[in-house]
Amino acid sequence: LEWITYDWRVKEAAKYSPAAATNLGFVAITDASVDALLDGSLPYQFGLLWPRQVYGRLVDELSAQGAKAIGFDVLLAELRPDHLPAQLDGETTSSDEFFARALRRSSNVILASEGGLFPPDLFVTNAAAVAHISAHRERDGILRRTHVFLDIRVWHPMIKQAAQNAGWDLENVQKEPDKLIFPRRFDGGTNVMPLNADGKFDAGLLEHAMSEDRTRLLVQRFEFPFQDQRLWQLGIALAARELKLDLNRAVVDLEHGRIVFSNASGDERVIPVDRQGRFYIDWSIGLKDPRLRAGAIDDLLIQYELRRAGRTDEVTNLFQDKLVVVGSTASGNNLSDFGATALEQQTYLVSVHWNVANSLMMNRFIRPIDLRWRLLIIVVLGALAGICTWKLRVLTAVGSVAGIAAAYTALALFLFITARVWLPLVSPVLGSLFVTHVSLITYLVRVERRGRQRTKEVFSRVVSPDIVRELLEVEKLKLGGARRNVTMFFADIRGFTAVTDASQKRAELIVAEQKLTGISATERLDAEAESVLNTVNPYLGLIADTIKKHTGTLDKYIGDCVMAFWGAPVPNPRHAVCCVRAAIDAQRAIFEFNRERLAENERRQEENLRRLSSGENALPMLEILTLGSGINTGMVTVGMVGSEAHLMNYTIFGREVNLASRLEGASGRARILISENTYLEILRDDPELAATCRAQEPLVLKGFSDPIQAHEVPWRPPDVSPVDAGQSRTMVRGRNADDY
The missing domain is CATH 3.30.920 (Metal Transport, Frataxin; Chain A)
Incomplete structure (x- = not known):
């Protein structure tokens, strides 16, 4: 369907007669030409398979007329010693040699290659270049694009x-x-x-x-068995001679979709291409376009004879300074390549060459927008359809969506005609706008909004948006899993266990001293428990926010420990670097958070001095907690754990997960320990970060028979000492923080 809209735009653009080069020519081998060489209208008679001397005479005549370049859309892939010889400078020579000498005299002839067929060395060494004439038809048989170049192997x-x-x-x-x-x-x-x-x-x-x-x-x-050659499209090769482009210095960047040509003057032509080096043909000049200088080969052969006879007053230099394409429009015996283009339903496909040359000379190319813009358009139109359908009444919504479709179609046509920018129509209008509109209407009729809201709430609380997309692929994830190379992160709040124990003892002491029972005792214990959670939750929240900021997957909370990983479900080739940088930012976030709490404690201490003198209750000091981090990289099993009938969780498990957990346990306070695997990953992807790491003595960890090589990742800001970073001198409720 998109091709149909593309062809429509090509035809509409052609109606406006876009500017075209005036130096393009076409010499046609017509049915009349075949008859003329067969019936004796010329001084010689040849059947359908013309000897090469015919093309040699054509080259001589075009050169005499002053043609700037001659490109053959005729395959001359082998020598024909069986052809009739020709007279050249008073001597008899083979027809192939006659043609080769004409090529050498002209020095501006470009020969054709297609489908692995390559001209013989006798022709190649005398021609200016060899170009490919291959056509890339789409599945519907229509020629819309061609390869800028083809790399071929020419065997000995x-x-x-x-x-x-x-x-x-x-x-x-x-x-x-x-x-x-x-x-x-x-x-x-x-x-x-x-x-x-x-x-x-x-x-x-x-x-x-x-x-x-x-x-x-x-x-x-000893000789080379083959030569690898790059053949440019015939139209490209012709235009390059006019623009003096150095094709040998072309910059081919298929990854970024561009091929850049330049000349000695610094002029450039940038052709937008796909990953296969194809570009869309700007069909601007048809076979009957008056801007194309056209003639028949038999007419030029007659002029050749007149010129040799000295009757130059009867000769016209029709192709002076032209880029001439020599091709066939004759019928029968596969003499011509006849088919459909985006511009015409049936035409001679030799026209591709002068249209390509015209596009390069006019610096006008059809430019499909890249994937990011296509996705953005689809999202925007889908969002507009969703808003209109959701907010407006049915009839108003239908009219609004139709209006948006008409406006977008008009914009797409305008941009194509004026700038050759190709905006997609089918996927945004039908696939996004109308499908969204129809789907939402159907949905609103058949499904209650409450169900949609419930689904959104459940998934948004359990997993991140990226994981939601993978979890919804039920067939892929059900209860199975996949082996992925990921980086795991365990971050444990240090000191929280001691805070919990102290809080519990304090609550029990108050209950005993005040002789609280029943509901009163329960309320007191619950209040202390709430205070403990209010202490740890901000720390956990900081860690979780940092993980999401660095595109990590938040797996779960294990008490006062956070578990996360990078590299699944969304692939991330730099997962180790992202994880380590997240760990650094998490430590720094905790450090800054503790600074704020310390400042608040100082304020409270001053306030408590005042309260002490007035007999008021002292304000409690804020707990200062630190973070221990362990990171490992390796192959794990990732997928859904649980059953479809009960709770399911997207998680990872395996030996490498256990190692990350053990490293976290060995990290102490305010430290980040990474495994050797993680270190090697960041050494490859971020050598600057790896250079800051410090190798540690091998660690003996529970569950691992061999010592584990670990590295510490420094995270402290340059103006902070290790003592300050760990807040080790901070007094909490009268105790040193090192006690935690």
Whole structure:
């Protein structure tokens, strides 16, 4: 469907007669041309398979007229010694040699290659270049785009001959440093060809092996078995000669979707391409467009004879300073490539070359917007459809959605005509706007809003938005799991156990002293428990916020410990770096939070001095807690744990998880310990961060028979001493914080 909207835009754009180059020409091999060479209208008669001297005469005439470049859309893939010879400078020469000399004299002819067929060396060495004429038709048979270049492998003629004789599959040759392995098509076996240190094969040996004369002397002759060549599209090659672009210095960046050409003057042309190096053809010039200088080959052959006869007053230089494409429009025997384009339902596909050349010269290319913009448009239109459907009455919503669709379609057409920017229509309008609209209407009719709200509440509390998307893929996650390389983070609030014990004892003492019973005792104990939770929850919240900030997955709270991991469900190639930086930020966040609490304690101490003198109850001091962190990287099992009938949890488990937990237990207060695996990961992805780590003495950890190599990650701000970072000198309720 998107192709249909694209073709519609191409046709609409063509109605406005976009600016085009005026130096494009086309020499057609027509049915009349075939008849003219057959019926004796010219001084010679040839059948359908013309000898190469015909094309040699054409090249000479176009060169005499002053054509700037000549591009053949005709395959001349082999020598034809069986063709009639030609007279050249008073001597008889082969038809192929006649054509080769015309190529050399002209020095501006670009030959064609397609489907692995490559011109023979006699032609290639005399031509200006070789270009590809391959067409990339879509599944619907319409030609909309073409490859800017094709990389081909040209095999040595002797190897090609041997492959033909022995049935070698040259498309699947296996190359090793010292040999080539040729698979045979007919029996599945292989033949091996040795290579020397320079990567050359013994052409003399192969020639001797292929010779029927077994008495022939064997002479070693080492040559390269093949040449890898980059062939530019014919239209690109033609336009490059006009613009003086250096194709050998083209910058090909398929990852970022661009190919950059430049010339000595600093002029640039940037072609937008896909990952396969294809770009969309700007169909601006049809076969009958008056801006295209067109003529028939038989007319030029007549002018060639007139010029040779000295009758130059009867000759017209129709193709002076033109970039000329030579191709066929004749019918029958596959003489012409006939088919559909985005502009015309049936046309001669030779027109692709001058349209490509025109696009490069005019610096006008069709530019599909990238994936980010497409997704943004889909999201925005879907959101607009959702808002209209949700907020407005049905009829008003239908009108609004239709209006949005019409406005967006008009914008897409305008941008294509004026700037050749291709905005998608089907996925945003049908796939997002209308589908969202229809789906929401159906949903509102058939499903109560309460169910939607309940689902949202349940999942938003249990997992992060990224995990929600994976959890909803029920078939993928059910009760199974997957092996993932992730980085695990355990962060334990140090001192909280002591705070809990002290709080419990304090509550029991008050209950005993005040002789509280029943509800009063319970309320007192509950109040103390609430105070304990109010102490630890801000710390846990800081850690959780830091984890989410660094794209981590919050697994669970284990009492006063937070467990999280990176690398699942959303892949993250830098999961170790993200985790370690999250641990650093968590320590710093706790440190800053403790600073605030210490400042508040100082204020309370001053207030308590005043209260003491007036007989009032003293304000309690805020507890100061620290953080111990353990991090490990390794392969774990990740997935849903539980059953569909009961509570399910997205989590990780395995030996590597246990190691992270043990490292947390050994980290002490205000320290981050990472395993050797984690250190190697950050050494690869963030050497600067790895350089700050300090290797520790191997640790003997419970559950692990061998000592574990660990590293400490410094996290303290440069203006803070290790003592201050751990708040080790802070007095809490009259006790040193080190007691916790």
